[in-house]
Amino acid sequence: MTRTYSLSDEGRAARAEQKMRSRAALLDAARTLFAEKGYDGVSVSEIGRRAGVSHTLINGYFNGKAGLLYELVEANNSPQLVRTAEIAQGEGTPLDRLWRVLTYWAESDLADPRVLQVLQSYSWVWGEEQERRNRASRDAFRAHLIALIDEARASGHIPETHSADMQARAMFALYTWGMREAVFRSLQPDAAIERLWPFVEAQLGVQPK
Incomplete structure (x- = not known):
């Protein structure tokens, strides 16, 4: 038997x-x-x-070394999303909160610049499944930017020009460029965002003071 x-x-x-x-x-x-x-x-x-x-x-x-690296990306993103929501829904004007969100991202991403370099470079060549999952993660982060942009428009802090989604996507691109500059110039998070902020204001349509 x-x-x-x-x-x-x-x-x-x-x-x-x-x-x-x-x-x-x-x-x-x-x-x-x-x-x-x-x-x-x-x-x-x-x-x-x-x-x-x-x-x-x-x-x-x-599912291999590539999948292992992707899990590191997700491990970085998950706790950041929770804290991003807390900051975005906190005190201050929409632009104040936007500054704090970007500063928090920079603090997290620049905590280990070499890891940031590796993860950013590999994100261009990972598989379709990893990209699908990461796109969903990026969409979740972008939703908080969209909400802040909409709130800033409603309160008169910025004009209504392009769609909030388009501006949030452009902000992602600016942020990525800003982190690249921060890594190669060895900038601290606060300095990196201070250097980036005029470009953020320009694409949001904020008039120079």
């Missing part, structure tokens, strides 16, 4: 916990190694050794 085997509830829980620990170790190791050597300079074997687990788990958990 054929005998079947199955994990107990405790066994399944233990395996799930081990998987979570292994995933976390791989992510931590990859973040460090990508920052030190760049994406192309790190092998999956090296990541596995640094994490203390088999490198074959990278394929099982992340």
